[in-house]
Structures are given as C-alpha cells and as structure tokens.
Amino acid sequence: MARSGPDLTTLVLQQPAGVGEMSLLWRVRSVLRGVPLFSLAFLTVAIAGAVFAPRIAPYDPIQNNPVATLAPPSFQYLMGTDHLGRDILSRVIYGARISLTVGFLAVFVSGAAGTLIAVVSAVVKGWVDTVLMRITDAFLSLPYLMVAVTVVSLLGPSLVNVILVIGLLRWMTYARTIRGEALRLMEMDFVRLAHVAGSSRLRLIRRHILPNIVNTLLVLSTLDVALAVITEASLSFLGLGVPRPLPSWGTMLSESQTYVFAAWWMPVFPGVAITLLVMSINLTGDWLRDRLDPTRRQL
C-alpha cells in the first residue's frame, strides 16, 4: 500500500554478516510497516497543543493589540499577527481545541445515534426497520451544509449547538453500515444458537452484536472526525459556527479574506493547520481500516 517497504526476498539477500542486528531492525520495520508515523505524530502534537494550549501559546489568543496589527511573521510573532494584532500562532494553537472538541464530540453524537438506529433496525426488523431506513434515506438526500447553516442560525450559534447539529446530521453512514453488519451477525450460528438458548434481545445486542461491530465503528468514526472538523470550519467560515471571538480556524480564514491583499500569513497558517489535521486523521483512519477490517480494504 502507501508505505510498502522492500519485499522479503531482497531484504534476505541483502543481509550482511551481522545477522542478529539486521533481524532486529527487520522486525522493527515489519511492525512499523504501513503505520502512518507522520500522521500519528501530528495528531499527538495537535492533541497535546489543544490540551496544554494555555501553557504553550506565547500570547493571549483573544486580546487585541493595536500596536502590532498585521505584523508579518518574525521571531517575535512566528506566524505574524492579524488585523487586530492578535498572535496567529496562539490562535492556531487555541483553534485546535475547538476543532478537536467539535470533531470528537460531534462524532460521538452521530456514532451513538447511528449505532442505536442500526441495532434497533437489525434486531427488531419488520416495519420498524423499513421506517428507520426510509428516514435514513431522507436524511442522506438533505443538502447537508444548507440544513446545518439554517438550523444553527435558528438555534443560535454556540459551541454546543454546532456539535449537536453536526452530530445529528451525520449519523446516516453509521446507521447504514452497522445495520448491514448487524444483520450479517444475526444470521451467524453463534448468535442464532444464543437466541435458541434463550438469550433475550437485549443480551444478544450487548454480548454478541455490539462487541463485533466495535472495529467497524472505530474505523467509521475516525474517518468521520475529519469530516466533522471540516464542517465546523465551514460553518465558522460562513459566520454560523462557533461565535467570535473564540479562535476557530474557520473564523480565522473568514477574517483573512478581507486582508488577503495585505497579509498572506493570515489565510495560510490556519489553512495549513486544518489540512494537516484532516489529512492525519484520514490517513490514520485508512490505516485502521486496513488493520482492523481486511475485507473492506479496497473500499
């Protein structure tokens, strides 16, 4: 795949006298093969940055500083300052908090809602299944961002509302995929036997269905965090996400538009941050899928 090392034969042929050392090296390499080291490293940095933002950030991300507006990157301000003199590096660091919070919590909401619907659908079957799947189809053909923007504006922009809206408009993938998985499991002998042996539906779900869909759920939700991060940024960019002056990357990019002729650093750095974060999550998700779910490798 993406990071395929040299194949076994060439490695063996190239092995010089110090076999012991090489085999250790080889073992390390084989363990690490395909592991997206860069992505995992960046994710760690991003999460650490988000958690320890107040200690790392060199300046206050919200405090205006009229003396240093639109300062280009320098040793004092590594990523420059914006139109209100706020340090962009500090805002990028604090922005990771918002992106990751929204990303993980929104995915938690959609994952929980989707799994619930999927499992109920697959276990109860019949008209309940039909109705739930019709609703899922209906949600799938919604103009997603349009609805999100409208609902956020009706409820009022806030961090919680953004999380809820993104989460509640994103459960369909889980409902669809996990229902399929659960239906397949229901047909398998060990579940049928458990049923015959007198297990209640609740016990079937808890003991046999849920533990077997954890992998799928993990892969789906990892990839979904990336989408949630992009959606939050889009909402904030449109001015309907996390309210100002909270330093969301989307808000920063939106503000940068006015100053695009004067300050290239305003659009560049927050954008790089979003792209790297989303890319790292995507690559980690791809890797997890290959590791946990070999049957879907080509999808």
Added chain:
Amino acid sequence: MGRYIVKRVGQGLVTMWLVTLAVFGLLRLTGDPLSFLLPPDATKEDREHMIAAYGLNKPLWQQYVVFNKNILAGRFGESLRWNSRDALDVFLSRLPATLQLTCTAMVFSLIVGVVLGAVSATHPDTLFDRIGKALAILGQSMPVFWVGILLILLFTVYLGWLPSAGGIDRLGLKGLILPAVTLGWLFVAAHMRIVRSSMLDALDADYIKMVQAKGMPRRIVIWKHALKNASIPIFTLFAVNFAQLISGAVVTETVFAWPGVGRLLVDSIFVRDYTVVQAVVFFSAAFIVAINILVDVAYAWLDPRIRVAG
C-alpha cells in the same frame, strides 16, 4: 421497470415530505415563528396579516395543513428583503449562476480526474502515480474555502491574472475560472481515485488482453476500451457526490461573491429572511432527490439485477 420507477418516485416523495416536516417543525420549535418570518420593525398589522396567512392562531395540526397547502401551490411566502418578491421567484433568479458554477466545476473535475486517474493506472508505482496519490490525499483534506483563498492569493494577488469576485455577468468567462476550479478540485481527487482503481481492474480483464493480442495500439486499448468500462463507477459517484456538490457551492459562492443560490441562502440567513431560506432548502433537497432517482433508474435500466432486488 415501470414498477421500479413508481416505487423509487414514491420513496422520493416520502423524503420530500420528511423535509417539509423538518422545516415546519424547526421554525415552530424555536418558539415564535413570527419572529423569524417578519422583520424586527414589523407593525401590529403586519403581524396580524402574517398570523392570518399562516393560520398561526389555529392548532398545530391545522397550521400544518395550511403549510402543506401553501407548498403544494408553490407559495413559499414573500421575501422580506427583495421588496416582497415571491421567495420562489428570488430562488429561481439565482439558479442560473449556480448551475453555471456547478456544471463547469463538474466538467473540470471529470476531465482532470479521469485523465490523471487513467494515466496513474497505466503507469502504476511510477513517480507520476505517487504524486497523483499524494495529490488525491491532499485534495480530500483541504477545505473548499481554503483552496479558494489560496487560488485568490496566487492568481489575483500575486500574479494579477484573474479576478476574485463577481459572477459571470460582470466578469465574463474569466470570472468563472477560479470558482469552478475551487469547487471542482474537491472532486478531482475522488474521480481520480475511482478511475484509477476501476481502470486497473479493467486492464486486467480478459477482453482487454484479447484486444491487445489482436495487435491494437496501446493508446486505443487504454483510452477507448479500458476507459469506457472503467468510467461506469463515476456515475455512481456522481449521485453520491451531488449533495456534497451543493454544500461546496454554498462555500465557494461565499468566497467568490458569486451571485448564486448558496450565497442567497447565507445572505438570507444573516438578514433573517426565512421565507427565502425555506424555499432554497426545499428546492435543493428536491433537486438532490430527483438526481438520485434518475441515477437509480438509469442504473436499474442498465443492470436488471437491481430491479429485482430493490
């Protein structure tokens, strides 16, 4: 076949019904729908007029009947902002700009995506293929609006070649390039990936080996025989991507001040012109539903197995 179409259209109608139910429910859930449907400086008469028009003094189920009657008659109400023009009218006047943008973006992404994907598939594991893969990953990770701002930074600010805001009426075709590339870029990666993988399968198939064995030039084998069969999955992808295309248009139109439906929606939200918002959301959903039905029917026509199973 007839039965399948009827069934699919029926499902589409159910979907649209759920959409109207959601719109109806949301406006009422916020407590006072009048505060969203009227300007802040509305007089008492305005309020009473509105209450009568929407039956807001009646029980909820009767309001719902009135609401549905209005929608079936195409009456979405009067826009607050556009001199009380009909909301549907406002929507329709903005539609052409969005169609220009989305169609150009789609054509761009198809051409670039298919060519890059096909070349990657015929030269697997070369430098070109690797760069292509990296581009695909990057393309899927960059938010649309950032791509737009970067393009403006490069082509408008530094090179000064292309304008950054306007719309086709004011700037002509030149103004279409940056927005279309921005929106299309989102799908280049997707098209490229799918063409590459289905092309690799196609090149492995017996009929291709047969054509090759006959002595057909490689160029014709690749671009005619293999690509033709490899391009089928693109159509499936098109249906899936359509909702995403509309979302992308909202953002792209905002970046480039493009006078389309997406920008209309965002502007209307900011001035609390919710009659227009309703119309835009409703028709965009109807559009997606219609496209999905068309693609499904076309598929069923091509592949009889779907008709039987679905």
